[in-house]
Amino acid sequence: MSGTLETQETDGRTGRRGLRALGSVLAWGLLALLAFFIWPSSLGGGTTTIVVNGVSMEPTYYTGDIVVARTGEPQIGDVVVYTTADLGGGQIVHRIIGGDGQTGWDLQGDNNDFVDPFHPTNEDVIGIAEFSVPSLGAVASVLSSPLVWGSMLLIAFGLIIWPSKECPELSEDETDADRDQVRE
Numbered sequence: 001m002s003g004t005l006e007t008q009e010t011d012g013r014t015g016r017r018g019l020r021a022l023g024s025v026l027a028w029g030l031l032a033l034l035a036f037f038i039w040p041s042s043l044g045g046g047t048t049t050i051v052v053n054g055v056s057m058e059p060t061y062y063t064g065d066i067v068v069a070r071t072g073e074p075q076i077g078d079v080v081v082y083t084t085a086d087l088g089g090g091q092i093v094h095r096i097i098g099g100d101g102q103t104g105w106d107l108q109g110d111n112n113d114f115v116d117p118f119h120p121t122n123e124d125v126i127g128i129a130e131f132s133v134p135s136l137g138a139v140a141s142v143l144s145s146p147l148v149w150g151s152m153l154l155i156a157f158g159l160i161i162w163p164s165k166e167c168p169e170l171s172e173d174e175t176d177a178d179r180d181q182v183r184e
Contacts, residue, residue, distance in 0.1 A: 046071040048081050048127040050091050051137030056109030057093055064138035067093050069127025074101065079129040082107070082120040091126065092116070101125070 052065045060079065061067060069081045079095045082105075094116055098106035104119030 046127070048091075050081050050093060052093060052132075056112050057095075058111045060095075060110045061093065061132055062134070064135045066133045066137045067129050068131055068133070069093075069129045071126075072128045074105065074122065074125050074128055080105075080107070081126045081129065082118075082124050083126060084118045084120055084124055086118060092118075093129065 048069045050067050050069070052061045052067060053063055055063065057079070067079075067081065074080050074096055076096050076098060079093060081091050081093050083089065083091050092107075094107040094109050094112075096105045097108050097115065099119060101122035104121055105125070106119065107116040108114070109116075
């Protein structure tokens with residue numbers, strides 16, 4: 001009978017180990033999938049995030065929205081993030097209204113009544129807009145302000161050095177009831 005119990009206990013442990021291993025594999029797989037989709041293009045990945053600044057894409061995007069774009073083959077009608085040598089590294093989020101990827105795309109902001117003076121090719125297109133997060137860029141820009149960080153550090157420093165009320169030392173012969181009275 002003891003042999004039967006040992007077999008059951010071993011089977012139970014093996015089952016739990018298998019579930020833990022499956023959980024680990026799923027967690028690592030999810031992490032790898034997430035890394036694939038959010039790996040930034042500046043580090044060789046395929047994702048670009050940009051904070052919208054201006055009114056040219058209203059009502060699609062507003063100032064402070066974060067646009068997430070992925071690499072791909074742009075088409076007419078797509079909203080893309082692009083850059084040109086004339087922009088000195090700046091990026092623009094506009095919609096493709098014509099042209100092609102070899103000779104250059106015609107782009108225009110949804111709220112503009114003119115076509116962009118730049119005609120980027122597929123090499124200049126950083127990504128195609130996939131989705132946006134409204135107003136998150138406004139929070140991010142506030143957190144990037146040196147004034148905000150300086151204020152937070154000053155408050156933290158003040159909290160650390162602020163004197164606290166010290167409890168008087170109790171002797172060893174005092175009872176727990178005496179200690180409770182002192183704490184109140």
